[in-house]
Amino acid sequence: MKITRKQFLQIAGASAVAAGAGKLVTAVGQTEPSGTASSGAKTRWGMVIDFQKCRKDEGCSDCLNACRLAHNIPQIPDRAHEVKWIWKEPYDRVFPFEQTDYTRQAFDSHILPILCNHCGTPACVKVCPTQATWKREDGVVMMDWHRCIGCRYCMAACPYGSRSFNWIDPRPYISHINPDFPTREKGVVEKCNFCEERLAVGKPPACVEACPNKALLFGNLEDENSNVRQALRARMCVCRQPELGTSPSVFYLM
Amino acid sequence: MRDRLLIFSGLALFVFFVTWPVWHGVAARTSAAGPKLELPKLEKNCVAPREYMRTSHMSLLINWRENAVRNNQLRYRAYNGKTYDVSLSRTCLGQCHGTREKFCDRCHSYAAVSGPYCWNCHNDIPKGVTTPGATSSGVVAKLTGSAP
Numbered sequence: 001m002k003i004t005r006k007q008f009l010q011i012a013g014a015s016a017v018a019a020g021a022g023k024l025v026t027a028v029g030q031t032e033p034s035g036t037a038s039s040g041a042k043t044r045w046g047m048v049i050d051f052q053k054c055r056k057d058e059g060c061s062d063c064l065n066a067c068r069l070a071h072n073i074p075q076i077p078d079r080a081h082e083v084k085w086i087w088k089e090p091y092d093r094v095f096p097f098e099q100t101d102y103t104r105q106a107f108d109s110h111i112l113p114i115l116c117n118h119c120g121t122p123a124c125v126k127v128c129p130t131q132a133t134w135k136r137e138d139g140v141v142m143m144d145w146h147r148c149i150g151c152r153y154c155m156a157a158c159p160y161g162s163r164s165f166n167w168i169d170p171r172p173y174i175s176h177i178n179p180d181f182p183t184r185e186k187g188v189v190e191k192c193n194f195c196e197e198r199l200a201v202g203k204p205p206a207c208v209e210a211c212p213n214k215a216l217l218f219g220n221l222e223d224e225n226s227n228v229r230q231a232l233r234a235r236m237c238v239c240r241q242p243e244l245g246t247s248p249s250v251f252y253l254m
Numbered sequence: 255m256r257d258r259l260l261i262f263s264g265l266a267l268f269v270f271f272v273t274w275p276v277w278h279g280v281a282a283r284t285s286a287a288g289p290k291l292e293l294p295k296l297e298k299n300c301v302a303p304r305e306y307m308r309t310s311h312m313s314l315l316i317n318w319r320e321n322a323v324r325n326n327q328l329r330y331r332a333y334n335g336k337t338y339d340v341s342l343s344r345t346c347l348g349q350c351h352g353t354r355e356k357f358c359d360r361c362h363s364y365a366a367v368s369g370p371y372c373w374n375c376h377n378d379i380p381k382g383v384t385t386p387g388a389t390s391s392g393v394v395a396k397l398t399g400s401a402p
């Protein structure tokens with residue numbers, strides 16, 4: 001069959017359009033993994049913090065201490081250099097947009113533990129230029145400290161202030177080094193890892209285990225019969241700024 | 255041959271400068287002998303053949319790291335069928351080499367390798383050591399017992 005130059009160019013052009021259209025269809029068809037209740041994953045780790053149980057003993061810091069000791073978190077007196085995984089904040093700072101004159105009277109002096117929300121759609125993951133932070137299939141927002149370049153984009157992106165930067169070498173500020181967990185070094189960002197090293201051996205997070213009042217529940221949000229889902233069914237629960245669309249995995253039972 | 259003195263002193267100077275690295279080495283008491291490594295007493299085999307570990311332990315460690323952190327593979331099946339925990343502190347140091355100073359550092363300083371910054375974060379401190387200025391609490395004992 002003889003083919004003219006015009007026909008050749010027509011066929012080549014049509015093929016290019018067809019190939020391009022195929023790619024476009026595939027790209028549009030792939031939605032972002034959303035981690036919300038309908039994501040289809042088998043596991044999505046979540047935490048429920050019982051405000052009523054926690055407020056009974058506000059002097060208690062067992063969850064904070066357990067985390068600090070498990071993860072070699074430095075205690076730096078200078079607040080500008082503070083490193084936080086789980087820490088306490090007064091009610092009005094945990095839920096700044098859920099305030100009325102009466103809640104202010106009732107709750108403002110009360111203190112709640114806060115930590116990384118391990119969001120379903122984490123803003124920190126989207127902005128990380130090196131994929132040093134990413135979302136695992138089980139819902140844990142992980143960090144690879146080897147890969148973190150310390151750009152702090154994630155800190156700017158996180159609406160909950162859950163991330164801390166190591167401005168100075170943290171080692172001199174660690175009271176008791178747990179040899180089973182690495183420390184971090186100057187120049188990397190860190191945050192709560194939902195005790196992924198404990199989850200790997202079938203243990204609950206250190207804070208959950210340490211709570212004397214059992215105010216912290218940990219479980220699989222995808223499992224309808226899990227302790228967290230039962231707690232979420234039984235009582236009114238809130239999470240921090242759900243309107244941002246981050247879909248947090250940490251809930252507070254009120 | 256009136257310039258004999260000049261020629262020979264010039265030659266001597268030339269030989270001295272050409273052999274300068276040798277004299278420098280003698281003065282610094284350097285030796286061509288390899289580093290004296292303290293080998294593990296209990297274990298005879300590493301996680302990979304000795305020759306491979308000598309040349310490529312860094313690749314193995316990077317693979318361990320990527321697989322452990324990113325793919326959640328926390329066990330490693332060695333060439334001889336044994337399985338190990340993927341952990342620099344617990345397996346490499348804890349099970350075999352003991353301290354980094356007598357193994358890692360000696361070879362790295364001999365080979366003038368600068369830069370493996372593993373120990374900036376990974377612990378080379380024996381279990382239970384408390385750093386100065388410590389403020390320990392009652393939870394210490396409770397927690398260190400249950401840490402993975």
